[in-house]
Amino acid sequence: MPQQRAARHRKNVNAMATIEARGLRKTFGATVALDGIDLHVEEGRILGMIGPNGAGKTTALNAILGLTSYEGELKVLGRDPWTNRDKLMRDVSFIADVAVLPRWIRVSQLLDYVAGVHPRFDRAKAENFLARTTIKRTSKVRELSKGMVAQLHLAIVMAIDARLLVLDEPTLGLDILYRKQFYDSLLNDYFDRSRTIIVTTHQVEEVQDVLTDLMFIDRGRIVLECSMEEFDSRYLEVMVNPEHLAAARALKPMHERPVFGRSVLLFDRVDRDQLETMGEVRRPSIADLFVAVMSPHSQNVAVSASLRRDEPAGQANQVGAAK
């Protein structure tokens, strides 16, 4: 897997940028949803955007999809998404979340409609994909289970020859089987190096081996950005033997957490051989790194994140009080 990713990366070093943003900013009243983000996503990448609720992920995706206005510069496949949404959508697909297919429509009507309006839709491909499911052509969307609706939407999206696919919490509320299947189909039957995928999810563990690039967003800012190769080479997690704890702490870990009475320390750019003398070294999960990166900001990220979402005034007070 890492070699494969490396090959992908090398091939695309000089590829054109699918998304190019400079100082992307969006405010809702006094709330800053996006605080001047710079983005550069190249063709052939699978970028995971990870962040707490209300961090600005969906706002960023909406800007990329032409669903929301913004300040700053943004070009998606060379177009301005806000003024050119309909043209952009010939080359971009997205699944906003599992429940956006109209409930009244029949599966056959849905296929007719997309075939009728989309120049890059291959109906036979969608039919093939649906043939592997139990979805009946005569069913209405309202009669399908949540998992089947996700399969249906995926079948449509995979039959569209798009250059950018945007997935915003595509597997929210699905059971483990459907989630696994979802990413498997996406990687095996859809993704190739001429496409780009951006995905946001809270289920970070299931995308860890899917991504080529990783981005953490918090409070409208990018707080971490790296390729997965970089992730693998930079970050190491050590379950430190108690006798080495002081020495390990001297190497300035990013984060420390107790696990079964022992300390697990996360290091950034510390020599692996040196760490191996102190305990069991392993590759951290994205979730571990996320917690480590988010923690220094505030002692209770979760609380402030949930406050921020609905109560901008509350957050302002909190920040003011902290100062």
Place this chain on the structure above:
Amino acid sequence: MNSSETVPESAGVSDPGDRPATPQPFYWSVRRELWENRSIYVAPILVAIVVLFGFLVSTIGLPERRREVLLLDPAKARAAIEAPYDMAAIMLILTAFIVGVFYCLDALYGERRDRSILFWKSLPVSDRTTLLSKATIPLVVLPLVTFAIVVATQLVMMLWTSLLLISHGMSPASTWTYVPLFRNSFILLYGLAAIALWHAPIYGWALLISGWARRATFLWAILPFFAIAFFERITFGTSHFASMLKDRLMGFAPTAFAFNMHSVDCPQLTPGTYLSSPGLWLGLMVAVVFIAVAIRLRRYRGPL
């Protein structure tokens, strides 16, 4: 034209193809509206069935009454014989108006309420195409549906009447001369077009509110007008605004038709008066503005 040009052309014609070579977003968007809003044809059909049933009941004792009616002078006889046919048409036109207004009020609101706007916006269909396809429903589709159903209903009524008269040894000719179906159909088509264009700003307004309001689209659509009319009444004691509203609802009738109570051939069609009335063109301009604003609004709107 040389042969190298004709070859690809004929190849294109000979290949019917299951898939259209070019996407037809407008055509499919209109079809989509018909899939979603079956009330567009179901409601008029139900009303037609009710009308037919009422007519069926009313024809008990028809042959005797018809004998009496035919003793009157031709204008009165015509009026009496034609009345149920006009009534059926009016009921169906009124139904189409109500269906049209409620369709428009939900057209942009429904897709935001059920979040499906995110799906529709993920397809290469512009907001303009979407709005124009939605405006097509009350302005073109509903009048055509109404026309077909009215003509079918009137035909059934005439056939039933004829059967009834024949079974009583009378000639059905009185019905067919006093209710000229072909001419009536033409008047109906003209009337439906005149009404649709006259009501265009009403539909445009409903679409605009549908794209703007976060809830209670019906109230937002009508309450401002009541408020203004009420305000004018208590402040200035006048009712210009109310009469303006009434003109917008009913003003097509005096401009598109000339009603002559003494003529056997009423009503007269006056397309000249209709097409030269400022009310029509002002209304159309307002409708265009409303729809343009609704197109703009849809770009800004997401799920509720």
